[in-house]
Amino acid sequence: MKRYISLLLAAALLLCLAGCAAQAAQAPEPTVSFTDSCGRTVALPKTLTRVAPSGAVATMLLATIAPEYLVSVNATPSSSQYKYLPQELLSLPTTGQMYGSKSTLNLETLLACGAQAVIDLGDKKDNMAADLDELQKKLGIPVIFIEADLAHMAEAYRTLGSLLSGKQARGAELADFCEKTVAMAEENSAKIPASERLSVLYTSGVSGLDTNARGSIQAQVLELIGADNAAVVEDVSNKGGGNTVSLEQLYAFDPDVILFSAGSIYGTVSQNPAWTQLRAIQTGRYYEIPSLPYNWMSNPPSLNMILGIWWAGNLLYPDVYDCDMTEKAQEIFRLFWGYALSDSEAAQLLGREAGA
């Protein structure tokens, strides 16, 4: 009798286990081996159509190449951004982001959204491989990183095109544009003699003193187009707010041109005695960076920088970067976002670049 009871007990428990195991063992998806930009080799589903971005840069790049494949976003587009962006983004769950000052990645939501893989895009960071390994272990799905700073943007699009099902052509289309833009900027930059290079301060914040310094990921555009970043500091910050400098440092920099992010003191600086002695303010060579759907210079440092290359190049060196900025903005909005930017909308976006 005892024997039967024992057998029954064991059988019942094994049945429970087998039931769970059967679910876990359901026909595994065919995979391909992929080595990411951290050198990690990860098995990715061969048919990849459901992806979750790990942050803002990844959301933006994936939204331009395959918005229908996104199962989540780092943050819902704001009411001002929304009209320019793919409509799918609005209905997706938000997960926050893995890196940055607003690091808020919500694993619970990530788990629930049914992603086949998590994709991180952007600049390389310290300890990244370990971070991604840990996240992958926690989630139980592949997590990969593809480097996508300005120098690697085209390559990142091509890689995404090869990983995402049926997106090779789209990836190539976007990669080509990035490649041509970066090559154009490098070529133009080489034409500008050192004596004609402008020193430029790229700053933000309520004080106007939060600068994106030379060497910062956020200031890549300046360096690429042939400008000298006026802010030279130790311990360069790659965060959106950059390095906060003092007024004394500001006067030591005394840039030829100042670019203010939206939300900074562009509108009041000409009446601010602390600033009016600066050459850029006195000569009226200060501008507000267009900010929709994202800041055109960076923050986040993503594909918006491609537009920033044209805008800042044309603004600082119109003879070298000779283009109709309205038409160029329309072309880029159409290509990346699928949005038909009207002349009046373009004028509005470009409206606050005229200085005082």
Added chain:
Amino acid sequence: MKRLRMLLLLLPALLLLAVPVRADAVTDTIRVCIGYFGWTQDQYVEKASYTWQELDDAYGGALSTQQTVYSYYNGSRTYLALARGFTVRDLLEYAGVDLGSIASIDFFTKDHTNGAYRSFTKYALFDEPRYYFPNIAANAETGQLYAYDGSGDLWSGASYVEPMLALEDYTEWDAVGSEFEQYADPSLFSTANRFHLFFGQAAPDEAATSSAAKYVYQILVTFAGTPVLTQAESNLELTVGSDHTLAVTVSAEDELLDSYVQSHILWSSSDESVVQVDAGGHLTVVGPGDAVVTASFGSSSAAAGIHVAGDAPAEPVSAAGTGAGTGTGAGTGTGTGSGTGTDAAQTGTQSAARTQPETVGKPDDTQTAPSGGVYILSPGAASASASPAGTAAGEQMGSGAAQLVLQAPEQPEYLLPAALALALSALLGFLFGVLRYKKLR
């Protein structure tokens, strides 16, 4: 080998269960839950749950959103926000919450910087005027407030603001409203703090930034008063061997709470040698005598007197607490009955889970008993207990006396050991089974 493979297959599932969820995180959904003082958080009942899209009128949602500037001061720095969202008042009304019955509101947040939730009395959030002060600035060195326009008037330009749950916002430390308004515009909005609670200031020097909260995902609305339990029959004459089922009606601030309380009522008999009662209020009459059968939920209860004819026991059965509570709680609920019970002996002790609000109990909270005695508990008085040695006179059951039975719900103390024993048995059974199976093979 197969067993090993099976376990390996199970590993990912186990790993998923172990994933820690990050505390600080944006949220897409807001829940409104309702309950009473003294209730634990899990006793609150979900009144409504909405995704942000369902609420945001900019995308076809139900609530009107508005754009408002809020000012804050934290004792040394100023903080400004331009926010677009809906008012807390509109959300609660849309969810069907009776604002007039609210005692307090807790906002639960995934931003744990200042704790898991922020509590407000109804007065502080809805009744006290709150403002935006565009003229306040803080001295960078001393932290002292001063009027930015040099007028000395911190109230200059102040405007009323309503508490809001923002869908998107732009915030700035150390800014001054009069300047902030010039450059802060919707193009700067971020949705990354949704739902972000803003409520302004009652005065320029009110330091309230620690009460602000982003990532709000749940609102707990606490009603004043307490649910009223009423037994349909308050005095019964039964005979040994018969059975009967008692019914209780619940009157709370919301129908959802009626249902919840109804399904969580605990029944007890003061003398199981006279009458026994099961979880559904079903009586089994065991022997002659008098007993009180009490239905209770939290701090609310209602009792029925049972008289079973025959040789009654010498000691009369009575409940210790009678009449309306006169305890130290702020509650003012009253019970009226047609009997002769007194309320002289009643004392209550307060054990509400959170801070007692400034106002507890609505003016219209008077609860009328059906004839024959009804037993109503004063709100806030949570834990007085019935005792057979009650001192009140004239409370003999069957006499029609009004009875107030204050009885804490009985805790099933055997549950934890029983669960542990069960788990242990299952584990031993499994091991034993496997060993036996191996042996058999």
